[in-house]
Amino acid sequence: xxxxxxxxxxxxxxxxAGYPLLFVLGGALMSVLGNSIYDMARLGFGDGxxxxxxxxxxxxxxxxxxxxxxxxxxxxxxxxxxxxxxxxAPEKRGLICLVSNEPVVRRAxxxxxxxxxxxxxxxxxxxxxxxxxxxxxFEVKHEGLQVSVRHLQDEDVFGPEATRAILEGIYADxxxxxxxxxxxxxxxxxxxxxxAGVVLACLDADRDVQYVPQLMRPGPxxxxxxxxxxxxxxxxxxxx
Numbered sequence: 001x002x003x004x005x006x007x008x009x010x011x012x013x014x015x016x017a018g019y020p021l022l023f024v025l026g027g028a029l030m031s032v033l034g035n036s037i038y039d040m041a042r043l044g045f046g047d048g049x050x051x052x053x054x055x056x057x058x059x060x061x062x063x064x065x066x067x068x069x070x071x072x073x074x075x076x077x078x079x080x081x082x083x084x085x086x087x088x089a090p091e092k093r094g095l096i097c098l099v100s101n102e103p104v105v106r107r108a109x110x111x112x113x114x115x116x117x118x119x120x121x122x123x124x125x126x127x128x129x130x131x132x133x134x135x136x137x138f139e140v141k142h143e144g145l146q147v148s149v150r151h152l153q154d155e156d157v158f159g160p161e162a163t164r165a166i167l168e169g170i171y172a173d174x175x176x177x178x179x180x181x182x183x184x185x186x187x188x189x190x191x192x193x194x195x196a197g198v199v200l201a202c203l204d205a206d207r208d209v210q211y212v213p214q215l216m217r218p219g220p221x222x223x224x225x226x227x228x229x230x231x232x233x234x235x236x237x238x239x240x
Contacts, residue, residue, distance in 0.1 A: 009068075010064070010065030010067070010068040010069030030061065088231055089111070089208075092115065092116070092183060093117045093178060093182045093183070094119075094120075094182050094184070095108060095109065095119050095120070095185075096119075096120045096170060096185040096198070097188075098122050098123075098186065098189035098190030098194050098195070098198065099121050099124075099131040099134065100189035100191075101214070101226050102130060102134065103226045104188045104189055104214060105121070105134055107212050107230075107231075107232070108186045108210070108212055109138055116145060117144070118178060119146070120147075120148050120170050121147065121148070122150045122166055122194070123152065124157045125153070128149070128151060134147075150170070152194070157193065158193050159193055160193045160194070160197035162197065164197040164201045167185060167197065167201035170183075184208040185207060186210050186212065186232065187199060187210075188211045208234070210232040210233060212229050212230065212233075213229065213230040214230075215227045215229075
């Protein structure tokens with residue numbers, strides 16, 4: 001059973017001038033309650049009308065404090081998440097990939113290829129040529145697969161919002177017959193800001209995400225290159 005909200009945070013919010021509407025409502029009820037108690041005391045507590053007004057004011061004040069406290073509790077727990085991972089992602093009809101390492105994108109596409117109908121490749125200017133090459137490759141190799149390349153501008157690759165906006169646009173304009181639950185977004189490629197953009201677009205909308213595990217090794221120039229990739233791992237975010 002969920003814990004009941006405590007009244008004290010609600011009363012505190014009603015006396016906080018930083019929340020003008022609640023402050024005015026709380027102040028008005030407290031003023032009515034105080035005046036009624038004063039009238040009863042002045043008349044020797046024999047004024048039944050003042051008593052009824054005091055009871056109503058006190059009741060309304062308690063209810064208002066409870067409602068405010070309950071709302072504060074919901075807002076405090078709204079952003080609580082638990083992240084669960086599963087060894088294998090469910091195979092989907094739609095896939096969104098960030099383009100950087102070609103082996104990662106190829107493995108993601110191959111994994112979903114039995115059911116895959118739509119593929120979106122999100123590329124920066126540095127990986128645009130790679131994305132176009134992959135598009136041609138996949139359309140030849142996977143008959144009937146619809147591939148679209150979405151481009152990020154140079155100034156957008158170091159902030160998550162542009163990548164997030166691209167994904168939001170994809171989900172808002174899915175092909176007929178394809179629902180959000182039929183699509184999974186892979187955040188393995190791209191830079192850290194692009195990865196963050198994918199996660200932000202999917203986190204609060206209960207959209208499925210995955211990443212492709214990689215074994216890296218130093219290349220001839222000292223940079224890390226992908227030696228081996230595994231099956232995509234499904235990341236499921238559960239709201240607490």
